[in-house]
Amino acid sequence: MATDLMDRLKILADGAKYDVSCSSxxxxxxxxxxxxxxxxxxxxxxxxxxxxxxxSLLKILMTNACIYDCAYCINRRSNDVQRVALSPAxxxxxxxxxxxxxxxxxxxxxxxxxxxxxxxxxxxxxxxRTLREQYRFNGYIHLxxxxxxxxxxxxxxxxxxxxxxxxxxxxxxxxxxxxxxxKSRDAVVGPMRQVNQLITVNRAxxxxxxxxxxxxxxxxxxxxxxxxxxxxxxQIVTLxxxxxxxxxxxxxxxxxxxxxxxxxxxxxxPEAPLRRExxxxxADWLLRYYGFSAHELLDEVSPNLDSELDxxxxxxxxxxxxxxxxxxxxxxxxxxxxxxxxxxSAQRIIQARRQGHLGIDDLTSxxxxxxxxxxxxxxxxxxxxxxKLESNTLRSRLVDGPEQKRPVQxxxxxxxxxxxxxxxxxxxxx
Amino acid sequence: xxxxYCYDGTLAxxxxxxxxxxxxxxxxxxxxAAPPDQQSLFNSEICIATDQAVAEVFWQHLTRRLSPHxxxxxxxxxxxDHPQQxxxxxxxxxxxxxxxxxxxxxxxxxxxxxVWKLAQQVAREAHRYLGFVRFQQIQGGLYYAxxxxxxxxxxxxxxxFAERFSDQQWLIHDQRHGEGILYDAEKQEWLLLPMEVTAxxxxxxxxxxxxxxxxxxxxxxAIPERTNLRLQQGKVxxxxxxxxxxxxx
Numbered sequence: 001m002a003t004d005l006m007d008r009l010k011i012l013a014d015g016a017k018y019d020v021s022c023s024s025x026x027x028x029x030x031x032x033x034x035x036x037x038x039x040x041x042x043x044x045x046x047x048x049x050x051x052x053x054x055x056s057l058l059k060i061l062m063t064n065a066c067i068y069d070c071a072y073c074i075n076r077r078s079n080d081v082q083r084v085a086l087s088p089a090x091x092x093x094x095x096x097x098x099x100x101x102x103x104x105x106x107x108x109x110x111x112x113x114x115x116x117x118x119x120x121x122x123x124x125x126x127x128x129r130t131l132r133e134q135y136r137f138n139g140y141i142h143l144x145x146x147x148x149x150x151x152x153x154x155x156x157x158x159x160x161x162x163x164x165x166x167x168x169x170x171x172x173x174x175x176x177x178x179x180x181x182x183k184s185r186d187a188v189v190g191p192m193r194q195v196n197q198l199i200t201v202n203r204a205x206x207x208x209x210x211x212x213x214x215x216x217x218x219x220x221x222x223x224x225x226x227x228x229x230x231x232x233x234x235q236i237v238t239l240x241x242x243x244x245x246x247x248x249x250x251x252x253x254x255x256x257x258x259x260x261x262x263x264x265x266x267x268x269x270p271e272a273p274l275r276r277e278x279x280x281x282x283a284d285w286l287l288r289y290y291g292f293s294a295h296e297l298l299d300e301v302s303p304n305l306d307s308e309l310d311x312x313x314x315x316x317x318x319x320x321x322x323x324x325x326x327x328x329x330x331x332x333x334x335x336x337x338x339x340x341x342x343x344x345s346a347q348r349i350i351q352a353r354r355q356g357h358l359g360i361d362d363l364t365s366x367x368x369x370x371x372x373x374x375x376x377x378x379x380x381x382x383x384x385x386x387x388k389l390e391s392n393t394l395r396s397r398l399v400d401g402p403e404q405k406r407p408v409q410x411x412x413x414x415x416x417x418x419x420x421x422x423x424x425x426x427x428x429x430x
Numbered sequence: 431x432x433x434x435y436c437y438d439g440t441l442a443x444x445x446x447x448x449x450x451x452x453x454x455x456x457x458x459x460x461x462x463a464a465p466p467d468q469q470s471l472f473n474s475e476i477c478i479a480t481d482q483a484v485a486e487v488f489w490q491h492l493t494r495r496l497s498p499h500x501x502x503x504x505x506x507x508x509x510x511d512h513p514q515q516x517x518x519x520x521x522x523x524x525x526x527x528x529x530x531x532x533x534x535x536x537x538x539x540x541x542x543x544x545v546w547k548l549a550q551q552v553a554r555e556a557h558r559y560l561g562f563v564r565f566q567q568i569q570g571g572l573y574y575a576x577x578x579x580x581x582x583x584x585x586x587x588x589x590x591f592a593e594r595f596s597d598q599q600w601l602i603h604d605q606r607h608g609e610g611i612l613y614d615a616e617k618q619e620w621l622l623l624p625m626e627v628t629a630x631x632x633x634x635x636x637x638x639x640x641x642x643x644x645x646x647x648x649x650x651x652a653i654p655e656r657t658n659l660r661l662q663q664g665k666v667x668x669x670x671x672x673x674x675x676x677x678x679x
Contacts (some may be wrong), residue, residue, distance in 0.1 A: 038594045053656075094643070100573065101564060102565050366537055
C-alpha cells in the first residue's frame, strides 16, 4: 500500500510540476477554533528544488488520465505513460500529513480531465470539501478549474478554495487551435470571466455584511506557455496587461516551453527559453508594481524584450531625456522608474529624505543598490555615474556580461629557496 | 576611561546598564556580556550589577517613549546573535534621546542604518524559518522540530505556529542557542524554555513513511532541464539543510 501510494504520488507530482504557479499569498485565513492551519497573507516558501523553484504547496494531479490531446502537455491522451489516480480521501489525508509536519503551506490541486469536465470538477471539489469540512483545514488551497465545467461548479469551487485558476496556456486563438484542438478559447476564458464577476459581486456583498462567505479571497491566476508557438513578447505582455486590467487577475505565470513529448506541431527547442521567461517576469512586475504599461516596454519596432538588458533599463536607455533624476526632488512614481530602484528602495528614499537631503553615500547606507541606479540619478546635484549619459556607452556598461574572473593565487611556492631580491623584498633587508 | 562595559548577559542586565550609560551620555567602546567570574580579569571593564527594578522601570520608559516602529526594531536587534548588537542599540538610544521620534525617518544616519540592517536580517531569518521548520511526530504524539538559526528567532515565530497548529502538541528546538518553544494544545499557550540535546527522539510508526513520501515528492518536483543549483543554494543555504527532511537521508 505504502509503496503503491509513493509511486502514484511520484507520477501525479511529475504530471503537475510543469504548472509553475507556486504562490501561497494573498489570502489571510485565520485558524477557526479547533481546526488546523492558517493562510499567511505574505505567503511562505517551504523549500526550493534543485531547479531553484520554490515549493510552497503540495502540487499534485488528482489523476493524470486525460481525454484531451494537447500537444504541449505531458498528460496528453496519446502520450504513452502510466495512468493513475488518487481518491479525494487520499488527497486530503496526504495534505494533512504533510501540513502537520510543516512541509507545505497548502494544496495545489490540478487534474487531467476524465469522463467529462463536470465529473472531474466534482472530484476536485469533493477533495477540497473533505479537507475543509472533515479535517477543518484552514490552510491555503489553490484549485484548478476544468475548462468547460458548469458555472455552478465553478461557483462552488471558489467558495472552498483560496485561489482558482484556469490556464490560458497559449496566447492566441490560432495557437490554441493548433496545439490544443479539443479546447476552445471560450471554454478557457469563459470561467475566467465568470470568476471575475463572482469576485466583484462577492466583494460588494462583503462590504454589506461580513458574514457572507468569501469567494476565492486570493483571486485567480493563469499561465502562459512561452516559446511553443511563435508569439512575440509584445503580444504576450499586452495580453497580460489586458488580463490584469480587464479580468483583475492576481498573477499571470509564464512557463518556458520545455518539450516533454515529440510532436510535429511543436518547434524545435528554442534558444535560451529560461532567459526569455525571466525577462517576461521582469516586464510583468513592471506592469503590476511600477506603473508601466505594455506599450512603453514594447512596440512594433522592437516587439521582443532585450535579452541582455532588463526591461526597465531598456526603457530608461530609450528615454535618457528624463535622466539624471535628482533623488531629493523626484516623486515616488519617478523614483520607481530608475533602473535598480525597486519598490522598497523608493519608499525608503521618500521616508529618509524627509529628515534632510540625501547624498550618494546616504543612498548606499539606505541599502540602495547603486550598480545600475548610479548612471541615472543625481544626489544633491552630484552625478555618480562618472560617464556621459549617452545610450551606447551606458548600454555597454549595463549589459549583464559574463561573470568576471577574479585573480587567484595558483600556489604558494614553499619548496623553492628564495632568491636574494625576493627575500629582500619580503624582509626589507638591503 | 576606556569605555568598556559589561553586564551579566541577561535582558534585565542590559536594561540596567542602558539607563546608567544614557544618564551620563557615556562614550562607549564596547559592551560585553561577560560571565561574572571573569570580571576581575579585565580591570578596565566597568560592570554593572543587574537590578530587576531598574530594568523594569527602564523598559516601561522605553515602551512609552519609543514609537512602535522603533520598539519593533529594537526587539529584533535584542534577539540577534551579533557581536556588537548591544553597542548598536546603545548608539540608537543615544540618538533617540536627542532627536525623539524623528529617528524613525533618519534611515541613512550612521547610528540608525546598522540597527535597521541587523533588525532586517533577524526579521528575514524569522520569516524564512516559518517555512524551514520540519516537525517529526514522535512516540506519544508530540511533534518535534530541531532548527539551527543564526539568530534567536523563536520568539518571533512562536505566534505563527501556535495559531496554525493549535490542535497539536509541538516543540521547536533551537539547538544552536539551547532553547525551545513548547506548545500546550490544551491550554493553548506556548513557553520559551532552555533546552539541551540529550538523545534522538523515538519516532512514531507512521513518521518514516511520511518522510519518505515527502523526499520522493521533493525529488520528483525538480525539472532536470532547468537545473540551477546555485539558485537553490542561495535560497536554501547549506547550513540550514541538516535540519530539513528533504535534504537528509
